[in-house]
Amino acid sequence: MGGDYHYVAYGLGIRSPLRMPELAPKLAHPDIIIHFGPVDRSRLETVGEKQSFWTTGDESCYAFDGAGAFWIFQGREIVIDPDPDADERTLRLCLLGPVLALALQQKGRLILHGSAIAIAGRAIGFLGSHGWGKSTVAAACHNEGHQMITDDVFAIDLDGAWPLVLPSFPQFKLWPKAARALGERPETLPIVHPEFDKRARRVMQRFSQLPVPIARLYILGRGTVPHIEHLSSQQGLHALLDFWYGRRFGSPWLRAIDRRSYFVQSAALANGVRISRLLRPTDLSSLREQVRLLEKDLRDD
Numbered sequence: 001m002g003g004d005y006h007y008v009a010y011g012l013g014i015r016s017p018l019r020m021p022e023l024a025p026k027l028a029h030p031d032i033i034i035h036f037g038p039v040d041r042s043r044l045e046t047v048g049e050k051q052s053f054w055t056t057g058d059e060s061c062y063a064f065d066g067a068g069a070f071w072i073f074q075g076r077e078i079v080i081d082p083d084p085d086a087d088e089r090t091l092r093l094c095l096l097g098p099v100l101a102l103a104l105q106q107k108g109r110l111i112l113h114g115s116a117i118a119i120a121g122r123a124i125g126f127l128g129s130h131g132w133g134k135s136t137v138a139a140a141c142h143n144e145g146h147q148m149i150t151d152d153v154f155a156i157d158l159d160g161a162w163p164l165v166l167p168s169f170p171q172f173k174l175w176p177k178a179a180r181a182l183g184e185r186p187e188t189l190p191i192v193h194p195e196f197d198k199r200a201r202r203v204m205q206r207f208s209q210l211p212v213p214i215a216r217l218y219i220l221g222r223g224t225v226p227h228i229e230h231l232s233s234q235q236g237l238h239a240l241l242d243f244w245y246g247r248r249f250g251s252p253w254l255r256a257i258d259r260r261s262y263f264v265q266s267a268a269l270a271n272g273v274r275i276s277r278l279l280r281p282t283d284l285s286s287l288r289e290q291v292r293l294l295e296k297d298l299r300d301d
Helices: 088-106 134-143 176-181 233-241 245-256 259-272 284-299
Strands: 005-009 012-016 032-036 045-048 051-055 059-064 068-073 077-082 110-119 122-127 147-150 153-157 171-174 199-202 212-222 227-230 274-280
Touching (some): 045 245, 051 245, 059 088, 068 088, 077 088, 088 110, 088 153, 088 245, 110 245, 110 259, 110 284, 122 134, 134 147, 134 176, 134 284, 171 176, 176 199, 212 233, 212 284, 227 284, 233 259, 233 274
Parallel strands (some): 012 032, 212 274
Antiparallel strands (some): 005 012, 045 051, 059 068, 068 077, 110 122, 110 153, 171 199, 227 274
Protein backbone atom coordinates (compact mmCIF):
# COMPACT_ATOMS: atom_id res chain seq x y z
CA MET A 1 0.00 0.00 0.00
CA GLY A 2 0.96 3.63 -0.31
CA GLY A 3 2.41 3.63 -3.83
CA ASP A 4 1.16 5.41 -6.93
CA TYR A 5 -0.10 2.93 -9.52
CA HIS A 6 -1.82 3.61 -12.84
CA TYR A 7 -4.25 1.24 -14.58
CA VAL A 8 -6.99 1.03 -17.18
CA ALA A 9 -10.32 -0.80 -16.76
CA TYR A 10 -13.74 -0.23 -18.35
CA GLY A 11 -12.07 2.27 -20.66
CA LEU A 12 -11.12 4.50 -17.71
CA GLY A 13 -7.77 5.58 -16.35
CA ILE A 14 -7.40 4.69 -12.66
CA ARG A 15 -4.81 6.07 -10.22
CA SER A 16 -4.47 4.08 -7.03
CA PRO A 17 -2.22 3.84 -3.95
CA LEU A 18 -3.08 0.14 -3.87
CA ARG A 19 -1.36 -2.26 -6.23
CA MET A 20 -3.97 -4.12 -8.31
CA PRO A 21 -2.27 -6.84 -10.38
CA GLU A 22 -5.61 -7.88 -11.90
CA LEU A 23 -5.71 -4.66 -13.93
CA ALA A 24 -3.73 -3.68 -17.01
CA PRO A 25 -1.00 -1.18 -16.03
CA LYS A 26 -1.11 1.95 -18.15
CA LEU A 27 -0.17 5.58 -17.57
CA ALA A 28 -3.31 7.45 -18.62
CA HIS A 29 -5.34 10.44 -17.56
CA PRO A 30 -6.94 9.38 -14.24
CA ASP A 31 -10.71 9.32 -14.69
CA ILE A 32 -10.95 7.72 -11.24
CA ILE A 33 -8.62 8.65 -8.36
CA ILE A 34 -8.39 6.30 -5.39
CA HIS A 35 -6.87 7.26 -2.05
CA PHE A 36 -6.95 6.31 1.62
CA GLY A 37 -8.81 8.40 4.18
CA PRO A 38 -11.60 8.45 6.77
CA VAL A 39 -15.12 7.53 5.65
CA ASP A 40 -18.36 8.43 7.46
CA ARG A 41 -19.99 5.11 8.39
CA SER A 42 -22.82 6.58 10.48
CA ARG A 43 -25.46 6.30 7.71
CA LEU A 44 -24.68 2.72 6.69
CA GLU A 45 -27.58 0.26 6.53
CA THR A 46 -27.09 -3.50 6.61
CA VAL A 47 -27.94 -4.97 3.18
CA GLY A 48 -26.58 -8.49 3.44
CA GLU A 49 -24.22 -10.74 5.31
CA LYS A 50 -21.17 -8.61 6.17
CA GLN A 51 -22.29 -5.83 3.81
CA SER A 52 -23.74 -2.37 4.46
CA PHE A 53 -24.47 0.58 2.22
CA TRP A 54 -25.86 4.07 1.77
CA THR A 55 -26.21 6.31 -1.25
CA THR A 56 -27.61 9.61 -2.42
CA GLY A 57 -26.98 8.95 -6.10
CA ASP A 58 -24.13 11.45 -6.34
CA GLU A 59 -22.19 9.69 -3.63
CA SER A 60 -22.27 6.18 -2.21
CA CYS A 61 -20.67 4.30 0.65
CA TYR A 62 -20.14 0.54 0.64
CA ALA A 63 -18.71 -1.41 3.58
CA PHE A 64 -17.69 -5.02 3.93
CA ASP A 65 -16.78 -6.49 7.31
CA GLY A 66 -13.10 -7.34 7.42
CA ALA A 67 -12.28 -5.07 4.49
CA GLY A 68 -13.45 -1.55 5.35
CA ALA A 69 -15.62 1.25 4.04
CA PHE A 70 -15.41 2.77 0.55
CA TRP A 71 -16.79 6.19 -0.38
CA ILE A 72 -17.50 6.81 -4.06
CA PHE A 73 -18.17 10.34 -5.35
CA GLN A 74 -19.47 11.30 -8.81
CA GLY A 75 -17.76 8.35 -10.43
CA ARG A 76 -14.37 10.01 -10.16
CA GLU A 77 -13.15 9.65 -6.56
CA ILE A 78 -12.92 6.62 -4.28
CA VAL A 79 -11.80 6.84 -0.66
CA ILE A 80 -10.74 3.65 1.15
CA ASP A 81 -11.07 3.46 4.93
CA PRO A 82 -9.67 -0.02 5.69
CA ASP A 83 -10.54 -2.08 8.74
CA PRO A 84 -7.56 -2.68 11.07
CA ASP A 85 -6.93 -6.27 9.93
CA ALA A 86 -7.82 -5.83 6.24
CA ASP A 87 -5.39 -7.27 3.72
CA GLU A 88 -4.80 -6.07 0.17
CA ARG A 89 -6.55 -9.05 -1.42
CA THR A 90 -9.80 -8.33 0.41
CA LEU A 91 -9.61 -4.63 -0.42
CA ARG A 92 -9.06 -5.44 -4.09
CA LEU A 93 -12.01 -7.83 -4.14
CA CYS A 94 -14.30 -5.01 -2.98
CA LEU A 95 -12.74 -2.37 -5.23
CA LEU A 96 -12.88 -4.45 -8.41
CA GLY A 97 -16.46 -5.56 -7.78
CA PRO A 98 -19.12 -3.45 -6.04
CA VAL A 99 -17.04 -0.29 -5.63
CA LEU A 100 -16.10 0.12 -9.30
CA ALA A 101 -19.65 -0.88 -10.24
CA LEU A 102 -20.96 2.04 -8.20
CA ALA A 103 -18.46 4.43 -9.79
CA LEU A 104 -19.51 3.28 -13.27
CA GLN A 105 -23.17 3.70 -12.37
CA GLN A 106 -22.47 7.27 -11.23
CA LYS A 107 -20.92 7.85 -14.66
CA GLY A 108 -24.23 6.88 -16.28
CA ARG A 109 -23.44 3.33 -17.34
CA LEU A 110 -26.04 0.58 -17.16
CA ILE A 111 -24.59 -2.06 -14.84
CA LEU A 112 -25.84 -5.65 -14.96
CA HIS A 113 -24.77 -8.74 -13.04
CA GLY A 114 -23.23 -10.84 -15.76
CA SER A 115 -20.30 -11.86 -17.94
CA ALA A 116 -19.57 -11.26 -21.62
CA ILE A 117 -17.38 -12.61 -24.41
CA ALA A 118 -16.88 -11.59 -28.05
CA ILE A 119 -17.42 -13.83 -31.05
CA ALA A 120 -16.14 -12.41 -34.33
CA GLY A 121 -16.32 -8.84 -33.03
CA ARG A 122 -19.81 -9.11 -31.51
CA ALA A 123 -20.50 -9.38 -27.80
CA ILE A 124 -22.76 -11.91 -26.18
CA GLY A 125 -23.58 -11.61 -22.50
CA PHE A 126 -24.73 -14.05 -19.83
CA LEU A 127 -26.98 -12.85 -17.02
CA GLY A 128 -27.97 -14.63 -13.86
CA SER A 129 -27.88 -14.62 -10.10
CA HIS A 130 -25.13 -15.93 -7.85
CA GLY A 131 -24.10 -19.48 -8.78
CA TRP A 132 -26.00 -19.67 -12.07
CA GLY A 133 -22.86 -20.29 -14.16
CA LYS A 134 -22.28 -16.94 -15.90
CA SER A 135 -18.52 -17.09 -15.48
CA THR A 136 -18.44 -20.80 -16.34
CA VAL A 137 -20.20 -20.38 -19.70
CA ALA A 138 -18.12 -17.31 -20.56
CA ALA A 139 -14.89 -19.13 -19.67
CA ALA A 140 -16.01 -22.13 -21.76
CA CYS A 141 -16.45 -19.78 -24.75
CA HIS A 142 -12.99 -18.36 -24.09
CA ASN A 143 -11.58 -21.92 -24.04
CA GLU A 144 -13.03 -22.40 -27.52
CA GLY A 145 -11.09 -19.46 -28.94
CA HIS A 146 -13.32 -16.45 -28.27
CA GLN A 147 -12.39 -13.18 -26.53
CA MET A 148 -13.19 -12.36 -22.94
CA ILE A 149 -14.72 -8.91 -22.27
CA THR A 150 -15.91 -8.88 -18.66
CA ASP A 151 -16.84 -11.06 -15.71
CA ASP A 152 -19.36 -10.27 -12.94
CA VAL A 153 -19.61 -6.46 -13.43
CA PHE A 154 -21.24 -6.03 -16.87
CA ALA A 155 -20.99 -2.33 -17.76
CA ILE A 156 -22.82 -1.06 -20.84
CA ASP A 157 -22.33 2.26 -22.62
CA LEU A 158 -25.62 3.36 -24.20
CA ASP A 159 -24.49 6.82 -25.34
CA GLY A 160 -23.67 5.88 -28.93
CA ALA A 161 -25.58 4.46 -31.87
CA TRP A 162 -25.30 0.91 -30.51
CA PRO A 163 -24.91 -0.51 -26.97
CA LEU A 164 -21.29 -1.34 -26.15
CA VAL A 165 -19.90 -3.68 -23.50
CA LEU A 166 -16.93 -2.11 -21.71
CA PRO A 167 -13.90 -4.40 -21.16
CA SER A 168 -13.12 -4.91 -17.48
CA PHE A 169 -9.93 -6.85 -16.69
CA PRO A 170 -8.60 -10.28 -17.75
CA GLN A 171 -9.77 -12.59 -14.97
CA PHE A 172 -12.59 -15.09 -14.45
CA LYS A 173 -13.78 -16.08 -10.98
CA LEU A 174 -14.65 -19.78 -10.96
CA TRP A 175 -15.79 -22.37 -8.44
CA PRO A 176 -13.39 -25.35 -8.21
CA LYS A 177 -15.85 -27.71 -9.94
CA ALA A 178 -16.16 -25.32 -12.90
CA ALA A 179 -12.41 -24.74 -13.09
CA ARG A 180 -11.87 -28.49 -13.19
CA ALA A 181 -14.45 -28.91 -15.98
CA LEU A 182 -12.52 -26.28 -17.97
CA GLY A 183 -9.26 -28.19 -17.69
CA GLU A 184 -7.73 -26.35 -14.74
CA ARG A 185 -6.34 -27.69 -11.48
CA PRO A 186 -8.20 -25.57 -8.89
CA GLU A 187 -5.55 -26.10 -6.24
CA THR A 188 -3.05 -24.22 -8.44
CA LEU A 189 -5.30 -21.15 -8.83
CA PRO A 190 -5.34 -18.37 -6.21
CA ILE A 191 -8.35 -18.14 -3.91
CA VAL A 192 -10.33 -14.94 -4.46
CA HIS A 193 -11.02 -14.43 -0.73
CA PRO A 194 -10.01 -16.48 2.35
CA GLU A 195 -13.68 -17.15 3.20
CA PHE A 196 -14.77 -18.09 -0.34
CA ASP A 197 -13.73 -21.11 -2.39
CA LYS A 198 -13.85 -19.30 -5.74
CA ARG A 199 -10.61 -19.23 -7.71
CA ALA A 200 -9.11 -16.51 -9.87
CA ARG A 201 -8.32 -17.68 -13.39
CA ARG A 202 -6.08 -15.16 -15.12
CA VAL A 203 -6.68 -14.67 -18.85
CA MET A 204 -3.33 -14.47 -20.62
CA GLN A 205 -4.63 -14.09 -24.18
CA ARG A 206 -7.81 -13.25 -26.11
CA PHE A 207 -8.94 -10.39 -23.89
CA SER A 208 -10.70 -7.52 -25.66
CA GLN A 209 -9.00 -4.17 -25.11
CA LEU A 210 -11.83 -2.17 -26.70
CA PRO A 211 -15.62 -1.86 -26.19
CA VAL A 212 -17.61 -4.39 -28.21
CA PRO A 213 -21.15 -3.93 -29.65
CA ILE A 214 -23.72 -6.22 -28.05
CA ALA A 215 -25.37 -8.79 -30.32
CA ARG A 216 -27.09 -11.10 -27.80
CA LEU A 217 -27.99 -11.38 -24.13
CA TYR A 218 -28.76 -14.76 -22.59
CA ILE A 219 -30.59 -15.31 -19.30
CA LEU A 220 -29.26 -18.54 -17.81
CA GLY A 221 -31.72 -21.21 -16.66
CA ARG A 222 -32.02 -24.94 -16.11
CA GLY A 223 -32.98 -27.49 -18.75
CA THR A 224 -32.48 -31.17 -19.43
CA VAL A 225 -30.51 -30.47 -22.62
CA PRO A 226 -28.87 -27.24 -23.81
CA HIS A 227 -31.29 -25.15 -25.84
CA ILE A 228 -32.21 -21.53 -26.49
CA GLU A 229 -35.61 -19.87 -26.15
CA HIS A 230 -35.98 -16.42 -27.71
CA LEU A 231 -37.89 -13.76 -25.76
CA SER A 232 -40.00 -10.85 -26.96
CA SER A 233 -38.73 -7.33 -26.23
CA GLN A 234 -41.21 -7.03 -23.37
CA GLN A 235 -40.21 -10.38 -21.90
CA GLY A 236 -36.55 -9.41 -22.29
CA LEU A 237 -37.09 -6.11 -20.48
CA HIS A 238 -38.75 -7.82 -17.52
CA ALA A 239 -35.86 -10.27 -17.36
CA LEU A 240 -33.26 -7.48 -17.47
CA LEU A 241 -34.80 -5.69 -14.49
CA ASP A 242 -33.97 -8.71 -12.32
CA PHE A 243 -30.27 -8.37 -13.08
CA TRP A 244 -29.51 -4.74 -12.28
CA TYR A 245 -26.21 -5.04 -10.41
CA GLY A 246 -27.33 -2.45 -7.86
CA ARG A 247 -30.06 -4.73 -6.52
CA ARG A 248 -27.36 -6.32 -4.36
CA PHE A 249 -27.34 -3.08 -2.34
CA GLY A 250 -30.97 -3.53 -1.35
CA SER A 251 -33.52 -0.89 -0.43
CA PRO A 252 -31.01 1.99 0.15
CA TRP A 253 -29.99 1.72 -3.52
CA LEU A 254 -33.55 1.37 -4.83
CA ARG A 255 -34.70 4.39 -2.81
CA ALA A 256 -31.94 6.65 -4.05
CA ILE A 257 -31.47 5.85 -7.74
CA ASP A 258 -33.36 7.45 -10.60
CA ARG A 259 -35.33 4.29 -11.39
CA ARG A 260 -37.00 5.91 -14.39
CA SER A 261 -33.60 6.55 -15.99
CA TYR A 262 -32.48 2.99 -15.29
CA PHE A 263 -35.75 1.66 -16.72
CA VAL A 264 -35.34 3.77 -19.88
CA GLN A 265 -31.78 2.45 -20.31
CA SER A 266 -32.98 -1.14 -19.87
CA ALA A 267 -35.85 -0.61 -22.32
CA ALA A 268 -33.46 0.80 -24.93
CA LEU A 269 -31.25 -2.27 -24.51
CA ALA A 270 -34.18 -4.71 -24.70
CA ASN A 271 -35.50 -3.03 -27.85
CA GLY A 272 -32.13 -3.03 -29.59
CA VAL A 273 -30.62 -6.38 -28.63
CA ARG A 274 -32.11 -9.87 -28.87
CA ILE A 275 -32.59 -11.40 -25.42
CA SER A 276 -33.00 -15.15 -25.00
CA ARG A 277 -32.90 -17.84 -22.36
CA LEU A 278 -30.04 -20.32 -22.46
CA LEU A 279 -31.38 -23.42 -20.70
CA ARG A 280 -28.76 -25.94 -19.67
CA PRO A 281 -28.28 -28.92 -17.37
CA THR A 282 -26.41 -28.62 -14.09
CA ASP A 283 -23.96 -31.24 -15.36
CA LEU A 284 -20.91 -29.38 -16.70
CA SER A 285 -20.08 -32.07 -19.28
CA SER A 286 -22.13 -30.24 -21.96
CA LEU A 287 -20.15 -26.96 -21.88
CA ARG A 288 -18.65 -27.46 -25.34
CA GLU A 289 -22.07 -28.28 -26.74
CA GLN A 290 -23.39 -25.03 -25.22
CA VAL A 291 -20.63 -23.04 -26.94
CA ARG A 292 -21.50 -24.62 -30.31
CA LEU A 293 -25.16 -23.76 -29.72
CA LEU A 294 -24.29 -20.12 -28.98
CA GLU A 295 -22.07 -19.87 -32.07
CA LYS A 296 -24.89 -21.21 -34.24
CA ASP A 297 -27.43 -18.81 -32.72
CA LEU A 298 -25.18 -15.88 -33.57
CA ARG A 299 -24.58 -17.11 -37.11
CA ASP A 300 -28.34 -17.48 -37.66
CA ASP A 301 -28.90 -13.74 -37.12
